[in-house]
Amino acid sequence: MTGNNIAISIQNVKKSFGALKAVNGVNLEILKGEYVAMLGPNGAGKTTLMEMVEGIQKQDEGEILINGKTWKDHEDELHKLLGISLQETHFFDKLKVKETVKLFASFYAIGDERCSEILDLVNLQEKAEAFVINLSGGQRQRLALGIALINNPEIILLDEPTTGLDPTARREIWDILFKLKKEKNITMILTTHYMEEADYLCDRIVILDKGSILAQGTLDELLSKNESSEIIEFSIEGDNRSIQLPDGNGKKQLTYDAKTEKWQLLVDDIIAYLPLFLDEMKKQTKKIKTLECRKMTLDDLFIAMTGRRLNE
Ligand SMILES: Nc1ncnc2c1ncn2[C@@H]1O[C@H](COP(=O)(O)OP(=O)(O)OP(=O)(O)O)[C@@H](O)[C@H]1O
Ligand SMILES: [Mg+2]
Structure with missing residues (x-):
């Protein structure tokens, strides 16, 4: 394995909130083109770890490299590389779907053509003129995914993109992510509470508990370890x-x-x-x-x- 194959390298990363060790010495390397699911109970440290990779929070200790680069010295470059969807996405309810996509596109100086492509990709063309407040849960999550993809990222970090969705709406998100893997060789970390999602979508499952990695591998590997x-x-x-x-x-x-x-x-x-x-x-x-x-x-x-x- 050469360094060039590694999209994300997390090296002995720690983060505490007061006495609480939210992330306690995580080591993880994610290969280019790999889909990794991070599973763990509430409070395991998934969001905290994701937000450190996203450059939103700063680790107390350790190092995070994205394509070999740290946030500290390559902020602009890394922003272009990453697509992010947070655990809770707040949109402007009084904006239309199309306007919302355009607003986010403007942050990257991206034109209308890409906005339309995005609506196609996440299957929201029909809802382009709908107000965000009137979207269903699944449509809202697809909009969040579309926004994460707007800058054509090499790496996407999705924090619980399907939580609370019914099986059909969940499957629609899976189909989009599957297509991206096949067509764009994108790298992804996704957090989820759904085992079947991790198994179906991802090459590797990482189980986080109390800020540490408890086990990792494919579902078969994890189950045969016992x-x-x-x-x-x-x-x-x-x-x-x-x-x-x-x-x-x-x-x-x-x-x-x-x-x-x-x-x-x-x-x-x-x-x-x-x-x-x-x-x-x-x-x-x-x-x-x-x-x-x-x-x-x-x-x-x-x-x-x-x-x-x-x-x-
Ligand atoms: N800003 C903060 N201040 C204090 N404690 C925090 C803060 N952010 C997270 N924590 C704590 O750190 C721990 C890890 O939280 P985190 O949100 O990373 O968990 P999670 O695995 O994403 O959980 P969930 O599945 O519920 O989203 C929790 O105990 C949480 O209460
Ligand atoms: Mg979380």
Whole structure:
């Protein structure tokens, strides 16, 4: 790997707010053309890290290089390279969609032709004359994405571009991002709470928790890192809170989730352990309320690693 292939290099970056270590020593290199998803629970430090890459916040320690350059010495150059959409985008509600795009285009001295291209790209041509206040959530997010793309950026940084959208609106954003990857070989970091978004769109998933990278890789890599990759999830009638299960046949960690009132048992192989489980239930005269057997998901992996849920 040569330095020329690296779009973003984050080196031992730290940022505190008072005593709170929001980002606590992150090292991450993102290759040109790579799509990286940053997943993590609320308060993990995703936005803080993104904003440091965007030059909006300054790190206390460490270095961030974009195409080998720091914000300190190359501000104008980096602004031209990057496209940004913040976690919360505030538009002028009383401007029309077209006027909004034009306003942002004027910051870069970009002409009308590109504005029209952008409306095509994010499929908002029909809404060009609509007031921003009257856009749906999905249309608003597409407008934010269009604005992030206005300067034809090499690198885009999108903070939760699909949060709160229904599956159809989310898919529309995915299609645009997919097209960009294919046609423009753009580099992207996207933060999300949706595992399927990270899996579908991105080459690599980075899991951030309490300001540090907990794990990274493709979804398959992340899931295969944990030996136990299958789950028996169940609840029982009556006293659901105490249960004992025999060891052996690949039995691993057993945890109780008070929120869902379900037990989660990690096993090497469902087929090997399930008969033992069912026999035991019979022996203990327990009645099964729910029983689900499935492959481990990223959410399960996160629970196994931290005892907490990804989406809390
Ligand atoms: N300006 C600030 N002043 C004080 N604390 C802050 C500030 N910005 C962020 N924090 C704190 O830093 C931590 C990380 O916040 P951040 O917004 O980066 O998390 P996040 O991963 O983006 O969360 P979410 O998924 O909710 O968007 C949180 O505990 C947050 O309260
Ligand atoms: Mg955030």
